[in-house]
Amino acid sequence: MTARIARALISVSDKTGLVEFAKSLHEQGVEILSTGGSAKAIEAAGIPVKEVADHTGFPEIMDGRVKTLHPKIHGGLLGRRSLSSHMQAMKDNDISPIDLVCVNLYPFEETVAKGADFDTCIENIDIGGPSMIRSAAKNHESVTVVVDPSDYARVVAEMSENNGATTAETRRVLAAKAFARTGAYDSAISTWFAGQLGETFPQRLNVSAELKQTLRYGENPHQQAAFYTNGKNRPGVATATQLQGKELSFNNLNDTDAAFELVSEFDEKPAVAIIKHANPCGVAEGATLIEAYNKALSCDPVSAFGGIIAVNRTLDKETAEEIAKLFAEVVICPDADDAAKEVLAAKKNLRLLVTGGMADPEGEDMTLRSLAGGYLLQNRDAGRVKRDELKVVTKRKPTEAELDDLLFAFRVGKHVKSNAIVYVKDGKTVGVGAGQMSRVDSSRIAAWKAEEAGKNAGEAELRTKGSVVSSDAFFPFADGLLAAVKAGATAVIQPGGSMRDEEVIAAADEHDIAMVFTGMRHFRH
The missing domain is CATH 3.40.50.1380 (Methylglyoxal synthase-like domain)
Known part of the structure; x- marks a missing residue:
């Protein structure tokens, strides 16, 4: 009518x-x-x-x-x-x-x-x-x-x-x-x-978002999905401009967000994060972007295949040429120079996103997760432990180089699914254990992956030898720490707070391991 x-x-x-x-x-x-x-x-x-x-x-x-x-x-x-x-x-x-x-x-x-x-x-x-x-x-x-x-x-x-x-x-x-x-x-x-009125959690929660993109499907082909934006100006996948490549999928968007949030933790030096299924398979800092990329890729080049690459500096030609050698789904960066864009243009299916800036890792924001019949609302995990906030609990104190790596590892661990164990050496991850039901299994898996990557690269020495290790939550028993000792780690960073802290500290002292407590946990479920 x-x-x-x-x-x-x-x-x-x-x-x-x-x-x-x-x-x-x-x-x-x-x-x-x-x-x-x-x-x-x-x-x-x-x-x-x-x-x-x-x-x-x-x-x-x-x-x-x-x-x-x-x-x-x-x-x-x-x-x-x-x-x-x-x-x-x-x-x-x-x-x-x-x-x-x-x-x-x-x-x-x-x-x-x-x-x-x-x-x-x-x-x-x-x-x-x-x-x-x-x-x-x-x-x-x-x-x-x-x-x-x-x-x-x-x-x-x-x-x-x-x-x-x-x-x-x-x-x-x-x-x-x-x-x-x-x-x-x-x-x-x-x-x-x-x-x-200062109400973090009002009596009635109103959520408003605008449809940005209807997706081909969700996590799996039988699921329908769409991408909505909330109008916030936090740099990232929601605000990025896609310069090339095919349409982003549900999983691409989720993983790209995880990659960019992780790499935004680092601002002092050029840094690169490579993500697969929302977990990092390589993170590193370097004097240059290409150095950081090569260090990140070396952690687990097998898992990096088909992954998401995030960088915290303007993408340059040299780094783009190295990235082009790997099959990657998405590259996200604050900007890219013309030469880098030209290099990646040859990879027609590769999505290149530029955000115009980096996300503030300590910025105030809220995260929302749906449950059957409701929602969970919380502050974004913006916690960041500073050097002078670390508490040395062992007889041996960590060296300055170990402290650098410990803080690096703890920042990475914040973005790894729990239970999270991260081995770091010289400003790069060498082993990551994610999402296991027991912390000791995460420790063993991370060490095993590091050993396999080293063997594939023809290295005689274990990559975890002389490394530091981060745990997103306390070691409930000494077994997780002992697995790290066996792998060759020399220093540990963990929140502390277990009923068996003294037992864990004693095990560290027995093996001349330096250990620091943060007093802050970084569960990520």
Whole structure:
């Protein structure tokens, strides 16, 4: 069923495409009502427009806070054309039908993002706009509601095809979009207000996100999936520009996020992280990016095949040429120079993402995880142990070189699935044990992987000999530490706090191992 548009009300903050849209409506014989800046822009373009105040017979008051909140506006929107009683009420009260509402709201989200003060944010809460949108959307049987400039062309084209009318299908689609917009707007306001009141966990959690991409499938082909963004400006996969390569998959996005968050832990030197199935198979720092890449790759080149590569510096040609030798799914970096882009352009299936910056590892943010029937909400793990916060608990103190590697290993371990064990030597991972049910198994697997990688590289000495080891949580027994001792580790970093700490410390002392406690745990499930 089509509904002809004879009268439209336009009131927009975002003036994109406004004049062109108003001109098209006028050319199709539509009377245009408008307010404030919208009316001025339309009039300046030579398009006839009637001020809302002239339509209602009631002036704007209270600095524009009250202008469209009037029965002649909402009656014209809400009156059901199919009900004679509604039409009679409109006639009795001199209310003219309004057939189209074009409204986008005061820029509240943008105002908050700019760090405006409380009063300014309050004044940028739109009241009349959401009211009109909701009225029009509720009565979409007869009224067309437009909240996004990208829909102007669709409406104009459909009116041209239907003698000035829109179809029921289009009105329903636009109504759904309108309710989604007002819902997101109210969510942004309530979230901001909770923050102003210091409420980390408000009584009602409102989550608002915008569809960025419908994915081919989810973790597996039989699952449907999509990618949504939350409007935060944290550099990463959600804000990145894809310069080349095929469409990112669900698993690509998840792993790329893990890779970039990990490499963002390091800012002092060039660093590279290679991720496979959300776990690192190689992380390293170097004097140059190519040195860091080669060190990271050497940790586990077998697992790196088909992985995700994240770097914390502008990608250069030399590093790009080395990366091009490996089959990788994604490369993500803060930027890439033209020569590097040209090198990777030859790898047509490789996705290259640039973020414009690095994520702040200590930045405040929240993470949300779904459970059956609910959600888990928590602060992002922004914990970072500093050198002077380490507590030496063994007779032997770690050397300065060991301390450097211990801190490096603990930062990496924060991004490894628990139970997490990470061996590090000379600023690079040499073995990673992830996601095991027992910590001693993680220790053994990490050492075994290091041994296998060394053998494949033709090395005579165990890579873990002279390394340091990190544990994301305390050793509940000495067996995990003894596995590291057997592998040749000389220093250990762990949170401490086990009932058997003294037993573990004694085992370290017995083998002349240096051990430091952090007092901070980094479980990652």
